[in-house]
Amino acid sequence: RAKEEGRGRYVFYNAAQLKQSRDRFEKEGQIRQAVREWQFVPYFQPRVHAHSGRMIAVEALIRWMHPVHGVLFPDAFIPIAEETGLIYGLGEGVFRDAVRSYSQWKHVFPEGFVFSVNLSAKQFYQVGLLEKLRDTVHQAGLQARSFELEITESTVMNLDQKTLTVLHDLRREGFRIALDDFGTGYSSLTYLERLPVDTIKIDRSFVTGLADSPRKRHLVQAMIMIAKALDLSVVAEGVERREELDLLLELGCEEVQGYLFGMPQPAEALFGALLE
Ligand code: C2E
Ligand code: MG
Numbered sequence: 321r322a323k324e325e326g327r328g329r330y331v332f333y334n335a336a337q338l339k340q341s342r343d344r345f346e347k348e349g350q351i352r353q354a355v356r357e358w359q360f361v362p363y364f365q366p367r368v369h370a371h372s373g374r375m376i377a378v379e380a381l382i383r384w385m386h387p388v389h390g391v392l393f394p395d396a397f398i399p400i401a402e403e404t405g406l407i408y409g410l411g412e413g414v415f416r417d418a419v420r421s422y423s424q425w426k427h428v429f430p431e432g433f434v435f436s437v438n439l440s441a442k443q444f445y446q447v448g449l450l451e452k453l454r455d456t457v458h459q460a461g462l463q464a465r466s467f468e469l470e471i472t473e474s475t476v477m478n479l480d481q482k483t484l485t486v487l488h489d490l491r492r493e494g495f496r497i498a499l500d501d502f503g504t505g506y507s508s509l510t511y512l513e514r515l516p517v518d519t520i521k522i523d524r525s526f527v528t529g530l531a532d533s534p535r536k537r538h539l540v541q542a543m544i545m546i547a548k549a550l551d552l553s554v555v556a557e558g559v560e561r562r563e564e565l566d567l568l569l570e571l572g573c574e575e576v577q578g579y580l581f582g583m584p585q586p587a588e589a590l591f592g593a594l595l596e
């Protein structure tokens with residue numbers, strides 16, 4: 321009887337699982353094809369100097385131009401790409417496109433303009449990552465210091481020697497390193513102590529509703545103080561309201577990013593406007 325129940329459950333569970341794995345399998349196939357045919361486009365979101373409102377950098381955020389479903393966001397495909405190793409080709413392509421856009425539009429950028437690109441944890445295990453990034457930048461006649469690589473705390477959660485070595489190598493090569501979604505990991509301060517980092521990006525969750533929460537205000541203030549003490553750039557992410565910007569200015573946050581200053585958009589739309 322127990323055996324029967326067990327078997328029943330097994331069959332039931334298996335059916336659901338089968339559908340799930342079939343969906344996933346199809347999706348994986350679609351992503352594989354999309355990488356091969358390169359159906360992706362990086363959108364760019366402005367990062368601005370809080371005081372002047374001047375755009376000083378952009379972050380590349382990948383979009384999948386799906387032939388049937390239209391524009392798809394990273395949440396819909398990055399996790400599967402990471403699990404299947406497709407993130408290597410995807411990551412290379414995003415970086416290549418970002419570099420291409422930089423060189424195409426560099427005449428409209430102010431001195432020191434930075435392109436920020438997100439890296440997955442997995443990419444640190446890619447053989448020749450550093451060489452690929454470096455060669456892509458140099459072949460375009462650009463310099464590594466114009467590029468910032470954003471890593472999340474989940475990337476460095478199981479901080480191992482390999483990841484640490486690659487990070488140091490990238491930094492030595494001239495790439496800037498940003499710690500993304502700062503404050504959401506379990507031991508943000510440990511990472512700051514051990515990682516070669518140039519910038520911290522305060523996670524949106526601390527910024528949303530900042531004006532209505534004294535607790536958030538204190539937390540953000542502490543993060544800004546830490547950044548300054550360590551001589552790091554600090555960016556507040558997800559700024560949507562004027563009140564949030566005002567508070568961030570008051571707290572001494574120098575760089576901001578969010579819908580208040582611009583949505584992620586295609587290169588022509590964002591950089592073309594700089595010409596006018
Ligand atoms: P992220 O790097 O933390 O990027 C910020 C996310 O917040 C982006 O979502 C952006 O569109 C969104 N955002 C920006 N300003 C605001 C705002 O004012 N309000 C709100 N509600 N949201 C805002 P997106 O583009 O969907 O990207 C989600 C995540 O996917 C990124 O988080 C990043 O972790 C990952 N990602 C994006 N592009 C790439 C990529 O090329 N490679 C890898 N490995 N990951 C990527
Ligand atoms: Mg990011």
Ligand code: MG
Binds near residue numbers: 500501524
């Ligand atoms: Mg973030």
Ligand code: MG
Binds near residue numbers: 472500
């Ligand atoms: Mg994120």
